[in-house]
Amino acid sequence: VYEANPNYWGTPAKTKNLIFRWSEQSAQRLLELQSGTVNGIDNPGPDDVAAIEKDPNLKLYPREGFNIFYIGFNNTIPPFDNxxxxxxxxxxxxxxxxxxxxxxxxxxxxxxxxxxxxxxxxxxxxxxxxxxxxxxxxxxxxxxxxxx
Structure with a gap:
């Protein structure tokens, strides 16, 4: 939970507080967005993007992803030492x-x-x-x- 600092020297915050919650279930995040219990979600699932685009009450803000999926190897043990x-x-x-x-x-x-x-x-x-x-x-x- 983030709270706006009333003594901040710069531009005042647009909201009083900001709450981040985590849900690994994309469908759950979409349901919360559609029901209005959250104001936004990040990283919608592939199937959810189309639903967001079709819903006139929602807006999709595409952005580059900061995540990279990779496979790591312990290159000190066979066969990965080769x-x-x-x-x-x-x-x-x-x-x-x-x-x-x-x-x-x-x-x-x-x-x-x-x-x-x-x-x-x-x-x-x-x-x-x-x-x-x-x-x-x-x-x-x-x-x-x-x-x-």
């Missing part, structure tokens, strides 16, 4: 398909370890891993694995 195995896994993941099927409209494939719109930090001009099953299989063979 660079070729880690690179094969990177080549074997179809990131665009994951984004298209499981993320909200407007989401994009991460190309850095920070969101692409953060400056400095993102390097959008540096090539990132692409989906390449043949390259993934070749790297696994190089690492000593038998692949079908």
């Amino acid at each position: 660079l070729d195995v880690r690179m094969a896994i990177s080549d074997a993941i179809d990131r665009q398909r994951i984004v298209d099927q499981y993320y909200a409209k407007g989401s994009s494939v991460a190309i850095n370890f920070v969101p692409a719109f953060l400056k400095p930090g993102a390097s959008p001009n540096i090539p990132w891993y692409s989906f390449d099953q043949a390259a993934a299989k070749a790297l696994l063979v190089k690492a000593g694995y038998t692949v079908p």
